[in-house]
Amino acid sequence: MILMPSPIWGGISSPPPPRGSVSSVHVILASDADWLVDEVVAALGGPETTFTHCRDGRAVVEVVKARTPDLVILDMQIGTMGGVAVTMDLRLDESGGTLPHVAILMLLDRQADVHMARRSGADGWLVKPLDALRLRRASKAIAAGGCFAEGIPAVDEPIIEEVVEEIVEEVVAAEVEVATAN
Numbered sequence: 587m588i589l590m591p592s593p594i595w596g597g598i599s600s601p602p603p604p605r606g607s608v609s610s611v612h613v614i615l616a617s618d619a620d621w622l623v624d625e626v627v628a629a630l631g632g633p634e635t636t637f638t639h640c641r642d643g644r645a646v647v648e649v650v651k652a653r654t655p656d657l658v659i660l661d662m663q664i665g666t667m668g669g670v671a672v673t674m675d676l677r678l679d680e681s682g683g684t685l686p687h688v689a690i691l692m693l694l695d696r697q698a699d700v701h702m703a704r705r706s707g708a709d710g711w712l713v714k715p716l717d718a719l720r721l722r723r724a725s726k727a728i729a730a731g732g733c734f735a736e737g738i739p740a741v742d743e744p745i746i747e748e749v750v751e752e753i754v755e756e757v758v759a760a761e762v763e764v765a766t767a768n
Contacts, residue, residue, distance in 0.1 A: 610634045610635070610636065611635045611636070611657070612635075612636045612638070612653065612655045612657075613636070613637050613638070613655055613656065613657045613658075613725075614640065614646065614657070614658045614659070615638070615639050615640070616639075616640040616641075616643055616645075616660045616669070617639075617640075617641075617659075617660075617664055618641045618642070618661070618663070618665050619661060622661055622693065623639055625716060626716075626721060629717075629718035629721040629722055630722060630725055638653070638655070640664070641665065642665045642666065642667070643660070643664035643665060643666065643667030643672045644666065644667045646658065646660070646672045646676070647672075647675055647676060647679060650685060650688055651684075651685065654686055654688065657688075657690075657691060657728060657729045658688050658689065658690045658691070659690075659691045659693065659725070660672050660690060660692050660693065660708075662692065662693060662694050669693070669694075669706075669708075670692075670702045670703070670706045673690050673692065673707055674706050674707065676688060676690065676707075677706070689729050690707075690709050690710075690728070691710050691711065691728050691734070692706070692710070692711040693711070694711050694712065694714065694737070695713075695714055696714075697713055697737050699713070700713070700735075700738065704735075704738075709728045709733050710728045710732075710733045710734035710735055711724075711734070711735060711737075712724055712734075712736055713737050
């Protein structure tokens with residue numbers, strides 16, 4: 587995948603897909619870290635995938651307005667406007683009717699950032715360090731309208747059932763105690 591300089595938003599852009607291509611995917615990638623751009627393009631790149639790279643988070647909304655992507659991938663730190671702020675900006679414009687819904691994958695720096703990613707309205711997130719398998723899995727799920735969330739502890743259903751049973755037993759015992767006291 588060759589990325590080309592784009593004079594419009596100061597990032598780089600890949601060439602448009604060939605005419606007649608029905609399975610092309612367009613990704614906006616916002617990061618000021620070259621190593622991260624290389625890693626994402628290597629993991630997700632292919633003949634049917636195009637990328638537009640934004641080095642500044644403030645430019646993402648304009649890039650989305652110019653060409654609605656299938657997926658937006660945001661680094662947690664992007665120059666002067668990070669991934670959380672960009673996500674909230676995109677969701678605000680969506681709620682105002684000025685932008686369509688776009689699928690957003692955030693790349694978090696640490697586990698503690700999960701709470702902010704959840705509150706921002708992102709469709710999914712990965713906690714760094716990244717690997718190609720997780721990037722592909724998360725990107726496919728989110729671009730297809732689903733979600734992908736790392737760092738949220740799984741709820742063990744049998745434990746919940748046990749806790750509910752204990753609470754019911756305590757309530758019944760308390761009701762019996764009250765009934766016998768009266």
